[in-house]
Amino acid sequence: MIELSIEKRLAFFTLRAEFSVDAITAVLWGESGAGKTSLLDCIAGLSTPDSGWIRLDGVLVFSSEDGMNVPTRDRRIGYVFQDYALFPHLNAEQNIALALPPDQRWRAMEYLERFGLGASRTRLPQVLSGGEKQRLALARALASQPRVLLLDEPFSALDRNTREWTYREFLELRDELRISVLMVTHSRCEAETLGHCVIEMIEGRTSPVVQQDLERGFQ
Amino acid sequence: MPQALVPVLISLRVAAAATLITLLVGLYLAHLLTRKRIRFGTFWDTLIMLPMVFPPSMTGYLLLLLLGRRGALGSLLSLFGVQIVFTWGAAVIAASLVSLPLMYQNCKVALAGVDPAYLKAARTLGMDEGMIFRRIILPLAAPGILSGLALSFARSLGEFGATLMVAGNLPGLTQTMPLALFSAVEGGRTNEAQLYLLVTIALSFVVIFIVGHAHRQSRAYREKGR
Numbered sequence: 001m002i003e004l005s006i007e008k009r010l011a012f013f014t015l016r017a018e019f020s021v022d023a024i025t026a027v028l029w030g031e032s033g034a035g036k037t038s039l040l041d042c043i044a045g046l047s048t049p050d051s052g053w054i055r056l057d058g059v060l061v062f063s064s065e066d067g068m069n070v071p072t073r074d075r076r077i078g079y080v081f082q083d084y085a086l087f088p089h090l091n092a093e094q095n096i097a098l099a100l101p102p103d104q105r106w107r108a109m110e111y112l113e114r115f116g117l118g119a120s121r122t123r124l125p126q127v128l129s130g131g132e133k134q135r136l137a138l139a140r141a142l143a144s145q146p147r148v149l150l151l152d153e154p155f156s157a158l159d160r161n162t163r164e165w166t167y168r169e170f171l172e173l174r175d176e177l178r179i180s181v182l183m184v185t186h187s188r189c190e191a192e193t194l195g196h197c198v199i200e201m202i203e204g205r206t207s208p209v210v211q212q213d214l215e216r217g218f219q
Numbered sequence: 220m221p222q223a224l225v226p227v228l229i230s231l232r233v234a235a236a237a238t239l240i241t242l243l244v245g246l247y248l249a250h251l252l253t254r255k256r257i258r259f260g261t262f263w264d265t266l267i268m269l270p271m272v273f274p275p276s277m278t279g280y281l282l283l284l285l286l287g288r289r290g291a292l293g294s295l296l297s298l299f300g301v302q303i304v305f306t307w308g309a310a311v312i313a314a315s316l317v318s319l320p321l322m323y324q325n326c327k328v329a330l331a332g333v334d335p336a337y338l339k340a341a342r343t344l345g346m347d348e349g350m351i352f353r354r355i356i357l358p359l360a361a362p363g364i365l366s367g368l369a370l371s372f373a374r375s376l377g378e379f380g381a382t383l384m385v386a387g388n389l390p391g392l393t394q395t396m397p398l399a400l401f402s403a404v405e406g407g408r409t410n411e412a413q414l415y416l417l418v419t420i421a422l423s424f425v426v427i428f429i430v431g432h433a434h435r436q437s438r439a440y441r442e443k444g445r
Contacts, residue, residue, distance in 0.1 A: 046339050072342040085340035088440055089358045098354060099344040144344045 001180055002026070002148060006042055006052030006062075010035060015042075015049075015204040025174050025181045026209070027195030029188065035204040036184040037082070040150045043182070044079050045072035057147045057180070078146030078179075082153045084137040086125035092136055093121045099143040108143070115139040131162040135169075142177075151183040155190065170194065223411045225391055226399035227418055233307070233382075233395055234375035237314035238322075241371045244315075245322030246364065250352075253330045271320035279313055279384025286312070286385065310386035310393045314375035322371040329363020330356065332437070362437035369429040376422060 003020040015035045028036050041047040043054060045061065048069060054062040056077075061070040087095050096108040112118050115135040120128060128136060134154060141149060154170075155163050171194070174181060185191055191198050192212065200207040248267060252260055270278050286293045286303045296303060303309050333356050341351045357364075379397040386393040388402065396415045403412040 044343055046342070072339075073345045073347060075343075076345070077343050079340070079343040081336065081340060083336065085334075085336040087337060087340075087355060098341075098346065101345075140344065 001055075001057050002043065002182055003055040004043065004053065006039075006049035006054060008038065008042060008047070008049040010038055010204065013204040015039060017042075017201075017204075017206045019199055019206050019209055021180070021182070021197055021199070021209060023180075023196035023211075024178070025183060025194060025196050027191040027198045028182060028184045028201055028206075029191035029195075029198055030186065030201035032186055034201045036186075036201055037152055038204075039201070039206075040079070040152055040182070040184060043148070044077045044150060045070060045075050059147075076145065076147045078141030078144060078149040080134075080137045080141050080149070080151045080154050082156065084125075084133050084157075086133060086136060086140070088124065088126060091122045091124055092117055092128070095125065095136060096140050096143045099140045101145075111139045111143050129162075130158045131166060134158060134166065138173075147179060149177070149179055149181045151181065153184055153186070155185070155187075167194065223399075223414055226394050226396045226415070229307075229310075229392075229394060230376055230396040233310045233314055233378075234372050236311045237318060237375040237378075238368060238372045240311070240315045241319045241322040241375075242364075242368060245319055245367065245371070246326045249323055249326035249330055253327055267323050268320045270317045275317055275378065275380030276384055277380075278317055279381030282309070282313060282316065282381065282385040304385060305387045305389065305393065307386075307393060310378075310382050310395060313381035313385050314378045317378055317381055318371040318374035321374055322367040325363050325367025325370065326360070329360035329367070329437070332363065333359045359440060362433040362440065366430045366433040366437075369426045369433070373423060373426040376419070 001020075001022045005018040006015070008015040012033075013035070015038055017035075017039050028039065030036055038047065042049050042062075043056070049062065049064065051064040052062070053060065053065070056075065060066075060068060061075050062068060087098070090098065092112060093108045096111050097105045100107060109118070109121065112121055115138065117132060117136055117139065120132060120136075125133060125136065134157070138154070155166060158166060167190075174194075183190075183194065185194075195212055197212055198210045200210075248263075251257060252264060257263065283304065284290050286296075286309065288294065288297055288302075288304070293302075293304065303312070337355055337359065338351060341355050346354070376395075377397060378395070379401075382393070382395060383398060388394050388398045390399075390402075394402070396419065400412055400415045403409075403415070
C-alpha cells in the first residue's frame with residue numbers, strides 16, 4: 001500500500017502528487033518528462049520532497065511536518081531502474097548476494113533459478129541479453145525483501161519480441177508476489193493491460209486513481 | 220651484498236612506504252573532496268596539488284624549515300627526543316609530499332567516475348555507506364587508484380631535490396638511487412651509475428605497463444556499465 005501527498009519544485013514545474021493505492025499493481029502513466037521518475041525517487045528516498053508525507057504499508061517514511069525522513073536503505077524499497085543499474089564488476093550471483101541480508105547470502109542461487117538465470121550465475125551483467133538483465137534487476141530488487149516494488153519503465157529497454165513474453169511473466173509474478181507494485185510507463189497500452197489501477201501524470205500533477213477491470217488483455 | 224645495491228634497496232623501501240602513505244592520505248582526501256561538500260573545496264584542492272608545480276628543492280627547504288630543530292614541528296618533536304631531519308623518515312616524508320598530487324588526482328578522477336546510479340541502486344538494496352564504499356565504489360574505482368599507485372611509486376623513486384634538502388645524502392641511510400647516481404657520476408664510478416640506470420629503466424617499464432593496463436580496465440568498466 002502506497003499513500004502520499006507531496007510537493008517538490010523541479011526544474012520546469014512543481015511536482016504535486018497525491019494518491020493512495022492499495023491495489024497489487026498501480027501504474028503511473030504519463031509522457032516522458034512528466035515527473036514520473038522524480039516521484040519514484042521521492043518514494044524511494046533518493047530525493048527529498050519540499051513538503052508533504054509518504055506512507056508505505058502503513059509506515060510513515062517521510063513527513064515534512066514531523067521533520068521525518070527515513071533513509072533509503074531503511075525504507076525497504078525494491079527499485080528496478082530504467083537502465084537496471086546492475087553492478088558491472090559483479091556477476092549475476094554476486095549482484096543478488098549483495099542485496100540479501102548477510103546471513104542469507106547463500107540463497108542467491110534460489111533467486112537466480114526462480115528467474116530462469118541459473119545458467120548465467122557466473123556471468124557479468126554486460127554479457128546478458130536485455131531480457132536477462134531485466135530479470136536479474138527484478139530478482140535483485142526482490143532479494144532485498146521489499147514491502148513496495150517500484151518499476152521504472154521496466155520494459156522500455158527490451159525489443160518487441162522479448163517484451164511480449166516478459167509481459168506474461170510479469171503478470172504471473174505479480175499474482176505470486178503479494179506486495180504493492182508501482183510501475184511507471186509512458187505506454188498507454190502497458191498501463192491498460194498491466195495495472196489494476198492507473199494514475200495519470202501530467203506536468204508533475206497526478207490524476208485521481210482509476211480502477212481497472214483486468215479480465216481482458218494478455219490473460 | 221654489493222655496496223652498489225644498498226641505494227637500490229633504500230629507494231625501494233622509501234618509495235614503498237611513501238606510496239602507502241599517499242594511498243591512505245590521497246584516497247581519503249579525494250573521497251572527502253568528491254563525495255562531501257567541503258567549504259573552500261577549490262582552495263584545499265589547490266593546496267594538495269601545489270607540490271606538483273613547486274620545485275622539489277623548494278618543497279624540501281620548506282620541510283626543512285618546518286621539521287628542523289628550530290622549526291615549528293621540529294622543535295616540538297625534539298622535546299620528545301625525536302629528530303626527523305636527515306633520517307630515513309625524512310626521505311619518506313619528502314617523497315610522500317611530492318607524490319601526493321599524483322595519487323590524489325588519480326583517485327579523484329577514479330571516484331568521480333563511479334556512476335551515481337550504482338550508489339542509488341545500492342542504497343535501495345539496503346546497503347550502508349561503509350559497505351557501499353567497500354563493495355561498490357572501491358572496486359569500480361580500483362583501476363584509477365592502481366594507476367595512481369604506480370605513478371606515485373615512480374615519482375617517489377625518482378625524488379631527488381626535496382630528499383637531498385631534508386634527508387641529506389647519507390650513504391646507507393638516506394642515499395637513494397637518484398642521489399647515489401649523482402655521487403657515482405661525480406666520482407667517475409661508471410659501472411655503478413649504469414646499474415642504477417638499468418634498474419630505473421626496468422622499474423619505469425613496469426610502472427607504465429601497470430598504468431596502461433589500469434587505463435584499459437577502467438575504460439572497459441565505463442563502456443559495459445549500461
